[in-house]
Amino acid sequence: MSRTLRATLEDGRTIEYLAEVAGEGSMKTVHFTPDRASVVCFFKEKSATHDPERRRRLQAIVGRYNPTVDPATGAYWRELFCWPTGVVTRPELGVVAPAYAANFFFGSGAFAGKEKQASWFIRPKLRRLIPAEERGSFLSYLQISILVARAVRRMHAAGLAHSDLSNRNVLLDPRGGRAAIIDIDSLVVPQTFPPDVLGTPGYIAPEVLATQHLPVGDARRVLPSRTTDQHALPVLIYEYLLGRHPLRGPRVNSTVSAEEDERLSMGEKSLWIEDPVDHGNRLRGDFVPCTALGPLLAPLFERAFVQGLRAPAQRPGADEWERALVQTTDLLMRCGGAGCAHQWFVYDGSTAPRCPACGWTFRGTLPLLNFYREARPGQYVSERHRLVVRQDQHLYRWHVYSNHFAGENADRTPLGYFTRHEGEWLLVNQNAASMQVVGGDPVLPGTPVVLRDGMQIRLSRETGGRLAVVQMLRV
């Protein structure tokens, strides 16, 4: 049994921890508490103990910027962030944080007991090294992307920047579709607490890399901020959904050294591998383009990796990513290809839906609900968004009402569902008020309506109620 030591927290409390070092990062050593429910982390740099700025930063992060203590929403954020719960002052400066949940450790395989750092899951080649049941499906990574975007959106809304978003600071649980952001203690409060680190290679924004050689006080030097988080976030999402880095392609930018090539390729010479104009860094051979992710995500990637590489202000915000990812779930189709690792794909609006991962082609009738919102009383305009109907697909409040969004506080009570019955597709109204077929009868709770091509359904006559136009795509 490891020896037990005692640390003192800032509020005077003491906490026991095991002397044995459980883990070590670049900046901290990690010790479990005897019950293994928490970890006590000490900064390796001894001068940190006497650094008042660092201590104030930790106090701010543990205190007023901490979303996990909110009585209403704290529980949700505690699952998404490994947020420090206390500042340690003796024997060294450090933090107390919750231990990672069990689902973020490999349960079996070569890395049993190891943390499920995102880096293990991001490429098909790597996924083959981990047990099949841990790998997840395309849907898992879409869910994970939503959670990561939501976490970043929440940080940014609170005035914080992560500053070191990378796959080393995100734990994934593809089996459960969960994610957790770690290393929260180095969050940046713009204009208050500057960044500790520039970031992790591959995720550092080009403008940070391009100016890192300048002195710290130089006004031209760009430091990590929310804007640079807005570069790292789409890099992560791109990796999760497409299994490759958006900027690492065949182009060689320097033959002096690998480090110089990396610095230029991720910095001033960065070029998206799918750049629509400059194909100099384009992947060779066939690859699944980002357009396969649907009409909502592809434009955001283009903004992030074409305009956004040189003009940071053009990068989509985390809220835009969250919204587009959530709405992309409405476009999911289940792949019928035997053994397809992805199991799901995004309907791209074509007349011949096809899984980009395995090539399986859909055959049959595909019901689509094209959404219209009430722009003026009684006048509905297209939202350029649709719901792909599948067996047992549910209709939720955010489908029925254009003024509802599937955020963390959304009411997830199903209002209806779709089912195929005797060769017909039905929408069954479970609990939607005042649903009606336009020019037809009300669709009362507990009753179904048969979907017909061209049918218009007012999903609700209440404020924000959408109108859906049914399209039966026959493939």
Next chain:
Amino acid sequence: MEVISFQRGQRGPLPLSPDAETGVLDLQVLLRPGRIRSDIDVCCLCLGADGRLGDDRYLVFYNQRCSPEGAVQLQAISSPAQGAHLQVELAKLPAMIERVVVTASIDGAETMQELEHGRLVLSPRGGERCVVHEFHGGEFSGEQALILGELYRRGGGWRFRAVSQGFAGGLPKLLEHFGAEVRDDSVRASSPAAPPPSSAAPPSSTPVVVAEHGETALQRLVDQAAPGSVLHLPRNEYPGPVRVEKPLMIEGNGSTLWSRGGPVLHVRAAGVRLRSLGIEVTGSDDRNDADVALSIAPGCVPELHAVQVRGRVVGLEKETGEWALPGGLSLGTLAPRRRSEYRLALRVPVECRLTSSVSGVRLAPETLRAGENEVTLTVEGVSADTLIAGEIVLHSPHLQRTIGLTGSTVGGEGAALVRGALLWRPPG
């Protein structure tokens, strides 16, 4: 440079100058793939005294190209041969690392037997001697991975052994050998994570509790309410029929009371007040009163405010009589942003006021007299690609009745302007 050749299994001291162990060792793995089309990945595992990978940060490979302290760094080579260049600083390796093992594995279905030729070259940077170990596919059979060579501590220093040992199963088997067990990848994956919608629910009946004797929940509420009280309904849709046989106010809050066959609501007592409520007959059968939405017993006329009916009304003097109204009106495809005019005729038994819930739709006259009325419906200012879905509402002294209104400007850029087209007229 002097070349020292190591055969398979041969071990010996590193051919280093006296200060080499504090300097940098260059390890090159050069592979001519032959018939192997897949990638061949070179990995370096830094193992503890137990021969195991105790810390996965010391697995240096394509996804993790550097050990934590930078003692081992990897750079892949892809042209003209496959392989990797490893840089090893022995002095930087922590004491817990006893062995540094270099491996190669095929990321595909081929085997090492198809490898044309391979070479492992070890040289101190800036040195004058190097160790070379060569191998070729003919030495192997069905293996997909190889342990090429290893550096190991001995007697206070480091030595090298040329291994060239094959492993079937590729990198996972290698990791199993040096780490924990690897599960059989042929085990079926567990069910995928459920999509955001919850898992399938069986078809459900209406979410209303049916009390004994076939009464609906709303009927039970009405029966339980004290005479003269106010029954507030959460906004919802409530199946009927419902009988009110006591003084009672029902505040509907925009709720709808419905039934497939009427009468949907019977008022059988004086002192009843109905407010903000819709009453609808949704179907019909052969019974005489099947199309009755609201039935009022003699002497029991309720006070009505913002009550909308769809169906006949019985027992309300001014509301009885003929209501010749269309169930719905379709304007078809309209030219966007232009003015379109239509005509329709409505027959009503009592004076009514006309309104429309659709922006841009105007009705003239706004007040109908009892009898048949000619109405002009004008639509103006509807943008392109817009669907119209709303109602025309007739406000009689006691009740509201609606006529559904639909139309579209989608694809209407070339639509002819409508001037006075007849939409509907009472039959006969």
